[in-house]
Amino acid sequence: MFLSGAICVAAVSLELATLLLLVSKGVWRSYRLFFVYATWLFLANSAILVTFLYLPADSHTINWASRVYPALYWNIDSIDVVLRFVVVWEVFHQIFPKSSGLNKSLSKGLAIVAFALLVVGCGTFLIYQNYTGPRSIHLALDRSFGVVQAFMILGTLVTARYYGVKCGRNVRGIALAFGGWVSISTATNAMADLASPFLAYWYYLRPLSFVVMIAVWIWALWVYEPNPPIMESEAIELDRWTQDWNRTISTARTIIRP
């Protein structure tokens, strides 16, 4: 109980620190969507903390007051699952700005991949039949979309690395901490549903990993270091290059033809 309260207080304090950091340095103007999400986290977790302190869940008594905290916690968590896509969107657009050639080239393909991932996420959520209690539905929602968000962030980082796009400290820290947290949240959620003894650990592991994520965000935003702009050259049509490439590849293949 004490540890849960301490984690809750730490999370809200760190969220407040993140907001102050964003506002005091004017960084929020560069990361507006992230700022919106950080504000949401602060308000939502403050509400959870107040409820936790004044209307705590009590398994021994069944009255309306004891039901407020779990209902609020899981409903906020479900809204949060959707709002997390804001961070994914922010990371993608910071790494591949709308005006960049890479965005123009890859956005369509990546949008299709993202849509496919969302369909898979919806599918894994809907086919999950083992909803034994209200908590399990929320856990299933959380992990189904958490894994999708983790893949989206990982895909964005891997694509950036492939093309040698340099990430600044801010976006890199936000993306890695967020990706790590949704991944570990997915795994622990599944483990909590898989083996009920793990539930006791899950109560601490998930919020603790969340606190670590916020701490990494603060570290990342401590110094304003946005992504360096992608140098653009004049549009060079690639058709002849493609012809040369295809010719070279086909010639290489003909070497082993009988």
Added chain:
Amino acid sequence: MINLIFFTILGLALFGSFIFIALQGSPKSLPDSSAVQAVTEIIALEGSSFANARRLLDDTDYQALCSNPDLRRLAQRLRNDRKQLALTWISSLQNDLIRLWRFRRFLIQRGVPSSMSEELRTLQALSLSLVLLSFIRLSIRAAGPFALPRATRQAGQLVDSMSTGAALVLGRIPVAGWAEIERSWVKSAA
């Protein structure tokens, strides 16, 4: 049950991937000193310098030497020399393909339009070609340079194509544009 195990493993694997990326440090920008070297080398791909590749893998001399019992030792030496040269040539072809691929990445990073499917096709072609060339290397190591007579004939065409390809790639870029690209590479490497 399977669903939950799947999510557990997937979640842990994803977490591991993020940790791996975090430990690797910030990704290096593509224009580094080795890339600068690649730009200058792409003007003259190494594979093109093997002008006598057709003769390199031609076994006529070897057969002629073998026909004389006194010259069999010399034939063996010729075979070994040709083997080493052929292996070097195949390596240079592999390097040429990689250089072309890197150059493509460089162009796209700088805003040249492309599509996801085109990128995937290029990657597929590159991987397949590298695997095929590795197979050729293995066969040369195992069975010698004259084991694939058909390949000997086609190899010449490959070199010609590589040479033409390099010239066309160079010709596609205006001289002013090439200088600008090279300057930015050097600048980024500094």
